[in-house]
Amino acid sequence: MTETLLALAGSAGIAARWRDVRGEEHDVSPDTMRHLLGALDLPAETPGQVADSRARLEERRLRLPPxxxxxxxxxxxxxxxxxxxxxxxxxxxxxxxxxxxxxxxxxxxxxxxxxxxxxxxxxxxxxxxxxxPPRCHGVAEGTRPWGLAAQLYGLRRRGDGGIGDFGALAELARATTARGHPRSRSPPFTPSSPRIPNASRPMRRHRACS
Known part of the structure; x- marks a missing residue:
């Protein structure tokens, strides 16, 4: 593997060596390296392409990410x-x-x-x-707050077909509230992003759970 190809791969964040489960190290082959670089829109089939891709990476380095x-x-x-x-x-x-x-x-x-x-x-x-924020929210000195979390699909109720649903969540909310938990509610956002509302959640049933 040429030094210029190695340098391009390193600049693109591709490791030239990897360690398997037994602790043995292996070199990434030049063909694999070129395929990985190509997938990153950095062609490296010829010396000219390698030079052009390195120049493009340098240009990207001087720009801000999204x-x-x-x-x-x-x-x-x-x-x-x-x-x-x-x-x-x-x-x-x-x-x-x-x-x-x-x-x-x-x-x-x-x-x-x-x-x-x-x-x-x-x-x-x-x-x-x-x-x-510079740190996570802490707990007030001398207090012992508590909370309850449950995966919706892990809840059970009679007639749920074997998987948790919002009816089971409502039963859990009523049971925990009766035992002193101040508030129970289903998550308002999707698991993938805290900025995307959970559109699949039945709002009427969620209000009943609050």
């Missing part, structure tokens, strides 16, 4: 050159503008205190800036 992340209260770090102006539109519609600067080889600008998914325009690029 989503960048940051921690609330900490400076935002981006892999862009120069010191461009930026415009940040927060989830609540508030607009912040300023000029970023270079620090330790990365572009940075002042911290964003508000967690959420914000729209960032900087250096001719547009991206979503996802800002997370």
């Amino acid at each position: 989503l960048c992340t940051a921690v609330a209260g900490q400076r935002v770090l981006l892999g862009l050159p120069d010191a461009p102006a930026y415009r940040l539109t927060l989830e609540d519609g508030t607009v912040r503008e300023g000029r970023a600067f270079q620090a330790n080889g990365l572009l940075t600008f002042d911290a964003v205190d508000q967690p959420g998914y914000h729209r960032l325009e900087i250096g001719g690029e547009r991206t979503v800036l996802a800002v997370c």
